[in-house]
Amino acid sequence: MSLKHDIEFTLNGVKRRATVPVDMSALNMLREVIGLTGTKYGCGEGECGACTILVDGLSLNACLMFAVDCQGRELVTIEGLAADAKADALRAAFVEHGAVQCGYCTPGMVMQASHLLATHPHADAETIKRGIEGNLCRCTGYKKIVDAIAAAGSADPQGAAP
Amino acid sequence: MNVREKKVRFIAPDTLIGKRIQKMDAPEKASGKTRYIHDIDLPGQLYGKILRSTRVHALIKSIDTSAAKALPGVHAVITAADIVNQRPIGVAKDHLPLKTDKVRSLRDEVAAVAAESEQIAMEALQLIKVEYEDLPILTDPAEAIKPGAVLVHPEPHRPDGEEHLKPVGPVAFTGKSDNIAMRFDYCHGDVVKAEADSDVVVEDTFKLHYVTHCCLGVSGMIAEFDASGHLLMYSNTQVPFLHKREFAEYLNMDPGQIRIIQPAIGGGFGSKLDIYPFEVICVFLARAAKRPVKLVFTREEEFISSPTRQPVLLTLRSGCKKDGSLTFRQVHTLHDNGAYTSWGATTPFVMMQTFSSLYRVPNCDYHTIAVYTNNPYAGSFRGYGNLQATFAVEAHMDKMAEAIGMNPLDFRLKNAQDEGEISGQGMDFKSCRFKECLTIAAERSDFRRKHADNIKNRKAPGPIKRGIGIASMLHVGGGAKIYPSDGCGTILKLDDFAQVTLITGASEIGQGSETVLSQLVCEELGLPMSALTVVNNDTAITPWDVGVHASRTTFIAGNSALGAARLAKVKILSAAAKKFECPAGDLDLRGGCVIKAESGEVLTDLPRLMRNMHFQDKAELVMTTFYYEPPSSHQDKDYKGNVSAAYAWGTQVVEIELDTETGIVKMTKVTAAHDVGRVLNRLGIEGQVEGGVVMGQGYALTESLIVEDGVTRNPNFRDYKLVTAPEIPEMDIAFIESMDGEGPQGAKGVGEAPAICVAAATANAIYNATGVRICGLPFTPERVYRALHGKGEKLFLERPGNSA
Numbered sequence: 001m002s003l004k005h006d007i008e009f010t011l012n013g014v015k016r017r018a019t020v021p022v023d024m025s026a027l028n029m030l031r032e033v034i035g036l037t038g039t040k041y042g043c044g045e046g047e048c049g050a051c052t053i054l055v056d057g058l059s060l061n062a063c064l065m066f067a068v069d070c071q072g073r074e075l076v077t078i079e080g081l082a083a084d085a086k087a088d089a090l091r092a093a094f095v096e097h098g099a100v101q102c103g104y105c106t107p108g109m110v111m112q113a114s115h116l117l118a119t120h121p122h123a124d125a126e127t128i129k130r131g132i133e134g135n136l137c138r139c140t141g142y143k144k145i146v147d148a149i150a151a152a153g154s155a156d157p158q159g160a161a162p
Numbered sequence: 163m164n165v166r167e168k169k170v171r172f173i174a175p176d177t178l179i180g181k182r183i184q185k186m187d188a189p190e191k192a193s194g195k196t197r198y199i200h201d202i203d204l205p206g207q208l209y210g211k212i213l214r215s216t217r218v219h220a221l222i223k224s225i226d227t228s229a230a231k232a233l234p235g236v237h238a239v240i241t242a243a244d245i246v247n248q249r250p251i252g253v254a255k256d257h258l259p260l261k262t263d264k265v266r267s268l269r270d271e272v273a274a275v276a277a278e279s280e281q282i283a284m285e286a287l288q289l290i291k292v293e294y295e296d297l298p299i300l301t302d303p304a305e306a307i308k309p310g311a312v313l314v315h316p317e318p319h320r321p322d323g324e325e326h327l328k329p330v331g332p333v334a335f336t337g338k339s340d341n342i343a344m345r346f347d348y349c350h351g352d353v354v355k356a357e358a359d360s361d362v363v364v365e366d367t368f369k370l371h372y373v374t375h376c377c378l379g380v381s382g383m384i385a386e387f388d389a390s391g392h393l394l395m396y397s398n399t400q401v402p403f404l405h406k407r408e409f410a411e412y413l414n415m416d417p418g419q420i421r422i423i424q425p426a427i428g429g430g431f432g433s434k435l436d437i438y439p440f441e442v443i444c445v446f447l448a449r450a451a452k453r454p455v456k457l458v459f460t461r462e463e464e465f466i467s468s469p470t471r472q473p474v475l476l477t478l479r480s481g482c483k484k485d486g487s488l489t490f491r492q493v494h495t496l497h498d499n500g501a502y503t504s505w506g507a508t509t510p511f512v513m514m515q516t517f518s519s520l521y522r523v524p525n526c527d528y529h530t531i532a533v534y535t536n537n538p539y540a541g542s543f544r545g546y547g548n549l550q551a552t553f554a555v556e557a558h559m560d561k562m563a564e565a566i567g568m569n570p571l572d573f574r575l576k577n578a579q580d581e582g583e584i585s586g587q588g589m590d591f592k593s594c595r596f597k598e599c600l601t602i603a604a605e606r607s608d609f610r611r612k613h614a615d616n617i618k619n620r621k622a623p624g625p626i627k628r629g630i631g632i633a634s635m636l637h638v639g640g641g642a643k644i645y646p647s648d649g650c651g652t653i654l655k656l657d658d659f660a661q662v663t664l665i666t667g668a669s670e671i672g673q674g675s676e677t678v679l680s681q682l683v684c685e686e687l688g689l690p691m692s693a694l695t696v697v698n699n700d701t702a703i704t705p706w707d708v709g710v711h712a713s714r715t716t717f718i719a720g721n722s723a724l725g726a727a728r729l730a731k732v733k734i735l736s737a738a739a740k741k742f743e744c745p746a747g748d749l750d751l752r753g754g755c756v757i758k759a760e761s762g763e764v765l766t767d768l769p770r771l772m773r774n775m776h777f778q779d780k781a782e783l784v785m786t787t788f789y790y791e792p793p794s795s796h797q798d799k800d801y802k803g804n805v806s807a808a809y810a811w812g813t814q815v816v817e818i819e820l821d822t823e824t825g826i827v828k829m830t831k832v833t834a835a836h837d838v839g840r841v842l843n844r845l846g847i848e849g850q851v852e853g854g855v856v857m858g859q860g861y862a863l864t865e866s867l868i869v870e871d872g873v874t875r876n877p878n879f880r881d882y883k884l885v886t887a888p889e890i891p892e893m894d895i896a897f898i899e900s901m902d903g904e905g906p907q908g909a910k911g912v913g914e915a916p917a918i919c920v921a922a923a924t925a926n927a928i929y930n931a932t933g934v935r936i937c938g939l940p941f942t943p944e945r946v947y948r949a950l951h952g953k954g955e956k957l958f959l960e961r962p963g964n965s966a
Contacts, residue, residue, distance in 0.1 A: 037201035038194020040428075042378050043461040047879035050378055078194030095188040098845040101853065102672025103191025104378040104428030110192055129887040136879060138376050138429050139672055140849055141856030142887040 007071040012080025020067040027051045029067035030077060038078035038107045042136070049135030052108040052115075053077050059115035061134075078107035081114055090114055090152040097148035101139030109135050113149045123153050171764040173753040178685045179907050182845040186677045186696065187426070187670070196426045199382045199398055200458055207384070208237055210447045210457035211283035212440060213273040213290050214467065215265035218301070218872035219312070219536045220294035222263055225273060229289035235282040238450035239290070241273045245446055249412045251437050254343060254503035256315060259412075259439035259446070265294070266314055266501035267536050268872055269467035271439045276447040276455045299536045301872045303475065303498040304960060306341040306533035314341055314501055314534035341534040343499040346510035348801045350518060350586035351525030356490035360481030362565045364558055367957035369938040370474040370550040372867040373860070374465065375543060376884055379428015381468060382458030383441055385448040392419040393445065398427045400434040400669055401709030402701050404645070408437055413445060424699040430671035431857075432542035433468060435711055436504045440467070465877030469541025470867055472506035473498045474550045477959040478517075480558040486568050486576045490525035493517050493554075494961050497532035499539060506540025507532040509547025511644070512637070514801060516551035519585035520636040521559070521577035526586060536872045542711065544854070548637055548918045549861060556633035556922035557937065560929060570613065570632060570926070571604050579636070581900075588802040591809055593902040593910070599813040599835040600634060602896050607815040607833035616930045625823040631926025632815050633919035639839065639910035640808030640902070641792045642712035649791040650719040651705025654683065654726040656734075656784040658776055660754065660768040662689065664726075665697045667707025668719030673913055674846040675715045679723040681843055682906055686727035687734075688751030689768070705789070713911030716842065717808065718792060720906035725788030733784050737775050738765065793904065808902045808910045812836035814855070816862075816923035817891075820931045825947030827928065829859050829891040832920065836895070839902040839910030851895050851916040858920025860885045866940050 002021040009016065011034070020029050030039050030053070042050030044063045051062040054076040081087040090113055093099070100106050109132060116123060116131035123131060128149045129142070137145060190196045227239040242248060242260040251257050261270045273290050277283035300312040317337040357363060384396040393415065399405045402422040410417035427434070444457040459467070475496040481489040493514075499507050510530040518526040563573035579585065581594040604610065612630045620627065641648045653665040664683055670676045680694040687693075697703055707719060731751060738756045739746035742765050750759040755767045766774075775782050792807035817831040832855050841847055864883035868875040876882045901908035921939055928946065929935050936949045937957055948954055 031201075037197065040198075040378075041200060041380070043879050045461070045878060045880070048378065048461075082193040082195070091189070091192045094192040095184050098182070098185065098188075098849045100185055100188040100191045101674070101849060102378065102427060102429040103187065103196055104198060104672075106191045107194035110194075126888075129890075132887045134886075136376075136378065136884050136886065138378055138431070138857070138884070139853045141852035141854070141893070142885075142890050143852045143893060144849055146887065 005068045007068055009070045009072060010074040012076055012083065018067070022068055024067040025063050026053070026065040026067050026070055027062035029070070030062060036077055036079050040104055040107060042105070049112060050105050050108040052111040052135065054111060054115060059112050078111055081110060087114055090117065093148040093152035097144050097151060099140060099145040099148040105135060105137045109137065109145055113152070116149065117153050121153060123150070125150055172762040173755060173757055173764060174762055175752065178681050178691070180841045180844055183677055183681055183691060183843045184845065185674050186680060186691070198379050198426050198428050199384065199396055200379065202384060202396060202425055203456070204384060204386060204454040207454040207456050208276040208278060208451055209280045209283045210274060210276050210444050210455045211280070211287055212271050212443060213287045215268055215270040215272055217265055217294045217296055218268050219297045219299045220265050221297060222261065222265060222272065223293040223295050226291040227273060230275060230286040233282065233286050233289060235278040236275060236286045237278070237453060238276040238447055239273065239286065240446055240450050244450065247414065251412055251439065251442060252503050253436065253505055253508060257439065257502035259442040267538060268874070269538060271443060274443045274447055276451040276453070299872055300341070301535050301537055303496050303533050303535055306535055307531065311341055313338070314536065342531055343503045343534050344507045344532040346514065346528070346530040348514045348518065348528040349526065351490070353490040353492045353525045353527040356525035357481055360489040361484045362562055363479065363481045364561045364565065365477065365479040366557065366937050367475065367477045367959045368554045368557070369957050370476065370553060371939050372470045372473045372538070372869055373865045374468060374470045374867050375429070375431045375433040376882070377429030377431065377433055380459040380461060380464045381440065382456065383444050384454055384456045385445040386454035387448055387452070392421070394421050394423065395445070396425055397422050397441065398434050399424065400430050400671055400711060402669065403667065403706050404709055405437060406701050409445070412442055422701045424669055427671045430710060431544045432546065432711065435542045435709065436469065461879070462877045465867070465882065466874050469504050469506065470538055471543040472509045472540040472547060472550065475959045476550065476554050477961070478554040478558055480562060482562045482566065484566055486566060486573050488521055488523050488577045491517050491523050493528045494959060495530045496959055497530055498537055499532040499534050500537045501534060502539045504539050505542035509550070513547040513551035515587060515589065516548055516555055516636060518587040519579065519589050520555060520634065521574070522579055523586065537869055538874060544857065545914045545918045548635060548914070549858070549921060552633060552635050552919050553922045553925065553939070556919065557925055557935065560926045561935070569610065571600060571609060574600055574632070574634065588804055589809060590804040592904070593808060593839060593900040594811060595837045595898045595900040596634065596811040598898050599811050599837055602898065603813040603815045603833050603835035604632065606894055606896060607817065607831070609815055613930055620931070620933055625821050627820045627822060627931040629818045629820060629927035629929070629931025630815060631923040631930055632813065633922035633926060634811070634813040635915060635918040637810050637915050637918060638712050638806035639717065639810030639912070640806045640904060641714040641718045641794060643792070643794045643796050643805050645708050647791060648708055648714070648718065648794065649789055650707040650722040651789045652722040652726040652787065653705055654730050654786045656730060656772055658769065658773050660689065660693060660772050661695065662687065662693050663695045663697060664723060665704055666719055666723060667704045668698060668715045669710045670698055671710050673715070673850065674843065675719060678716050678843050678846060679719055682720050682724050683727040685907070686724060686731055689754055693754070705787070713810065713913040713915065716909055717905055717911045718790060720909065722788055722790035724906045725790055726786045729786035729788060730784050733786065734771065738771055741771070741774065807904045808839065810837060810910050810912060810915045812915050812919065814919045814923050816920060816927045818924065818927045818931065820928060820946065822932070822950055825943035825950065827863055827941050827946055829863065829924065831892040831894070833894045834896065834916060835898055836912060836915055837898045837900050838912045839905040840899045840908035841897050842907060842909050847897065847912060848895060850912055852893055854916025855893055855920055856885050856890055858917040859891065861917070862921035862924040862939065863941050
């Protein structure tokens with residue numbers, strides 16, 4: 001039995017507690033302890049980006065973060081973004097531009113795109129491609145994902161963070 | 163009745179065909195709400211894990227599971243000895259899910275555990291002690307056919323060391339005195355005579371490597387038995403109805419007791435076309451533990467134990483006349499089958515089509531030997547052997563064109579198949595705009611000028627060379643009659659509000675089938691996409707379909723859906739004709755209403771008509787069924803016959819920049835022209851082509867599953883290089899609409915087509931840039947650099963005939 005820790009953090013705007021084993025990843029905590037399955041396991045070693053979440057406003061791979069390190073931090077997952085009206089344009093752009101096929105990489109892509117547009121509101125195609133370099137997609141060939149993010153970016157003249 | 167209602171309303175004609183239709187499942191997927199197998203947990207569920215061999219080829223001397231069984235939280239530990247009457251699986255029935263006395267590759271399943279958590283299951287695996295005795299290993303397919311080679315399946319497999327299972331399988335299960343898993347021999351014409359008549363003859367050996375599907379969603383399933391002993395599987399399969407039948411056979415169950423539900427699937431690409439040991443083992447665990455068992459791979463496991471694309475060593479000999487007409491092709495291939503036989507061994511079905519029929523070849527001779535080794539085994543993968551065959555064919559098209567001093571485009575145009583031709587293999591090209599694919603891709607990419615300029619600039623100063631290469635492909639586009647039936651069933655129902663439920667056998671694996679099928683139905687019934695609900699993932703509900711393979715779903719399931727919609731339309735219009743006292747032929751459905759066909763004048767809205775039909779003395783509901791079987795035929799024993807109801811064509815032009823100092827090849831642009839019959843969903847078809855091109859780019863430049871001495875050296879995304887967003891080329895895609903007479907609204911299949919000729923065109927672009935022909939893949943900097951500096955690998959295939 002591994003040692004467990006009680007932690008407290010903010011998840012999608014709501015303060016909450018969790019009891020997690022010390023060796024558990026934030027990804028497994030989200031999926032197995034908390035039951036939010038929008039954050040996906042793709043590789044477990046930070047190579048595919050399917051588990052991208054925002055932690056204190058920065059995007060990172062939840063599989064590489066220990067759950068205990070969430071203590072005192074602010075986490076946003078795809079479920080948090082789904083409840084966020086400001087992210088509607090981004091999600092709508094993914095749908096409208098055909099950026100979704102099997103959809104398994106999509107939550108991670110949307111999270112990374114949301115972070116990218118928060119920091120680079122008017123990102124051009126090259127910046128977007130660099131911005132999603134760490135997110136693998138096997139279906140789309142990326143073009144429509146880039147198109148979607150570009151459209152969502154330019155669609156928001158204020159460049160406000162979603 | 164008020165005045166407004168009396169106002170006559172007209173609806174102008176409109177169509178959904180060719181429009182950019184949003185994927186119906188995209189909003190859920192983009193919100194993270196879609197549930198994949200990984201996201202589903204059942205009450206009381208246990209977690210399954212598999213212990214795999216640590217040896218490439220060895221005898222299993224003993225397995226001790228006592229410590230694992232004693233671990234708290236462990237509900238079942240199974241080995242082959244625990245399974246009575248284990249039956250072999252796979253294309254050649256040469257593969258027992260749990261290995262008995264021998265392991266034949268590193269991925270082999272030795273034992274399995276079901277426990278209360280994944281952690282406990284992993285811990286239990288570490289407590290299982292297996293004693294092996296190493297055997298000599300066979301990992302070079304060329305060695306496999308030599309006399310005295312190590313044999314991979316020398317004796318019958320026993321289920322548990324007892325005699326009670328009689329060998330029943332047709333191939334290796336009964337044991338084999340050699341390593342030959344399968345042979346394919348095809349011939350039309352006389353290649354010996356044709357070679358004598360040729361002005362130019364070229365020969366090369368090509369080496370096609372291991373790549374793997376890399377579905378972002380790893381493999382997994384959940385198996386559960388109900389109180390009556392009926393089995394429910396939550397499965398990622400692409401072929402649920404074939405699996406239902408096969409699982410029944412392997413588990414000695416009545417097929418009626420097996421139900422398969424497919425949650426959303428995180429990528430398929432052919433990987434989910436066979437039954438794999440993990441699926442059968444998951445069922446064994448559920449049976450042993452009497453609880454639902456969920457078994458999901460890690461990414462490392464996915465790389466090591468999923469099937470690969472078929473690796474091939476291939477010698478091609480081709481000839482032509484001075485006027486540019488092809489005379490013959492002679493092909494010998496050696497397929498590394500790996501330790502067990504899955505669909506990879508049968509890729510010759512597709513490969514020989516490309517050799518015999520992509521271009522007009524009057525004489526063709528084709529031979530494949532698939533041999534057992536202790537390597538990973540290959541399955542089906544988008545393109546199914548066609549990437550390998552096209553790579554060789556298109557290299558020779560360039561080589562022969564150069565030898566006779568003809569432009570490579572003109573050489574191809576001279577030999578390209580035309581509409582109405584029947585190929586030497588018996589394929590009937592009813593719709594074929596191949597020549598338009600060639601000319602349009604060439605024109606849009608300025609191929610002629612760039613090709614000539616690049617040759618001139620080969621000797622120019624500076625390390626960066628530009629290259630342009632052209633390649634084409636032929637693939638089935640109207641199903642493929644491989645199984646006894648190539649059909650698909652549809653059930654359609656309209657409710658009192660004219661909401662339509664489309665119940666189809668066709669599986670959605672991310673490719674967009676549910677959207678395109680809905681579009682065809684809505685087009686027929688004059689309804690918006692919002693009027694459709696699709697049910698497509700439960701064998702207890704949906705009618706039979708052979709599965710998602712062979713680029714067949716739009717064509718076959720599309721025709722099936724269309725058939726059901728047409729029957730519904732007839733029913734609706736005849737009811738309307740009665741109501742409005744006019745011939746049904748004067749009426750049509752448009753914008754959710756019954757209209758006068760000529761003027762577009764609205765007579766009634768459809769929901770009202772549906773209720774009229776329902777709530778009357780002679781009450782009726784609109785419910786229709788349709789089963790579509792394509793008018794294709796099975797190949798005869800010589801592999802001849804019109805196996806598909808339609809064929810897809812395409813040409814791709816690849817442009818590269820090659821750094822001669824580093825060997826780095828950058829793909830800058832791909833111009834693609836595909837004869838797709840007709841564009842149904844423009845958004846969807848663009849996505850298929852773009853995704854396919856980038857998958858082809860990975861095959862050409864970056865992806866390689868490195869297998870050394872039977873060991874997969876790079877089972878992770880860090881070292882197995884998928885293409886990432888910054889590397890993708892500019893893509894210019896043209897669709898050529900040949901309006902296939904049999905296709906739904908004229909459409910043909912396109913799923914596999916775009917991945918097929920990228921590598922072949924890239925090889926030609928490298929040659930165009932440098933004058934160096936590289937016959938092995940992928941074009942990594944090291945391989946390219948070595949080739950440019952005279953240190954390229956020497957490829958040689960000893961023809962089996964010569965060695966015997």
